[in-house]
Amino acid sequence: MQIIKDIDEMTACGETARAKGETVVLVPTMGFLHAGHVKLIETGKRQGSLLVLSIFVNPAQFGPKEDFNAYPRDIERDLKTAKEAGVDVVFIPDAAGMYRQGSRTFVTVEGLSERLCGRARPGHFKGVATVVLKLFNIVRPHKAVFGKKDFQQFVIIKRLAEDLNAGVEIVGVDTVREEDGLALSSRNTYLSPEERRAACAIPRALQAARQAAECGQRQSLAIIEKVREIIAKERVIAIEYVEICDPMTLEDVRRVEKEALLAVAARVGRTRLIDNTLIA
Numbered sequence: 573m574q575i576i577k578d579i580d581e582m583t584a585c586g587e588t589a590r591a592k593g594e595t596v597v598l599v600p601t602m603g604f605l606h607a608g609h610v611k612l613i614e615t616g617k618r619q620g621s622l623l624v625l626s627i628f629v630n631p632a633q634f635g636p637k638e639d640f641n642a643y644p645r646d647i648e649r650d651l652k653t654a655k656e657a658g659v660d661v662v663f664i665p666d667a668a669g670m671y672r673q674g675s676r677t678f679v680t681v682e683g684l685s686e687r688l689c690g691r692a693r694p695g696h697f698k699g700v701a702t703v704v705l706k707l708f709n710i711v712r713p714h715k716a717v718f719g720k721k722d723f724q725q726f727v728i729i730k731r732l733a734e735d736l737n738a739g740v741e742i743v744g745v746d747t748v749r750e751e752d753g754l755a756l757s758s759r760n761t762y763l764s765p766e767e768r769r770a771a772c773a774i775p776r777a778l779q780a781a782r783q784a785a786e787c788g789q790r791q792s793l794a795i796i797e798k799v800r801e802i803i804a805k806e807r808v809i810a811i812e813y814v815e816i817c818d819p820m821t822l823e824d825v826r827r828v829e830k831e832a833l834l835a836v837a838a839r840v841g842r843t844r845l846i847d848n849t850l851i852a
């Protein structure tokens with residue numbers, strides 16, 4: 573497994589691989605790898621012949637009061653996980669290289685970035701879209717793999733790739749869950765045992781919503797109310813939003829007539845968790 577820290581070296585590696593006829597697949601991450609990332613890597617390996625994993629905790633996507641400094645990091649463990657998962661190249665740029673002094677260009681995916689998580693995290697998706705486009709330009713992948721736990725991010729990146737002719741196929745991977753249903757996230761490590769137990773109310777509520785829709789409930793408000801009721805039973809959880817929207821445009825859906833996205837964000841203690849499911 574090759575480890576590259578230098579941006580120009582990464583570009584040369586991606587270009588050489590392309591010239592040799594390899595299919596380059598990028599899995600962008602912020603590290604602290606878990607089974608969800610391993611699934612992204614496994615999916616990526618099936619999609620091409622050179623798997624590049626990037627590890628970069630992107631300062632541009634954290635707000636001033638968010639957890640950039642506290643965000644969990646363990647590069648040695650990540651390298652071991654990456655090697656075992658069959659990663660070919662790990663790209664670990666540093667912030668000074670990624671955001672050179674004087675850098676002024678950012679990418680905003682309008683209309684999608686302000687919805688759902690964008691309301692409580694202004695600027696977050698601008699930071700995500702910018703770093704992802706930079707990674708595309710540096711690594712030159714044919715395909716890139718993203719988890720659907722961050723569904724809004726997935727939709728935004730798909731839109732960006734299409735709108736800006738990035739020439740990168742965006743591949744989505746279903747959320748990986750713990751046995752009790754909790755969606756895997758690097759931020760789960762922040763949870764106390766009590767919070768960890770309470771957090772399961774979120775996937776439980778999503779499951780109840782799916783059932784309600786399957787049983788014929790079409791009114792978004794009624795489904796949202798059910799989800800809120802289940803989560804609100806846990807006093808350590810504060811709901812940020814529960815919304816039902818179109819999975820492509822993220823616009824509100826009042827009646828569930830076709831597949832819709834039910835998305836939840838909540839604070840469990842001080843930890844912000846998100847989850848979602850498709851309902852129909």
Ligand code: PAF
Binds near residue numbers: 600602722
């Ligand atoms: O999903 C993440 O880990 C990050 O938002 C990403 C896509 C690596 C961009 O920093």
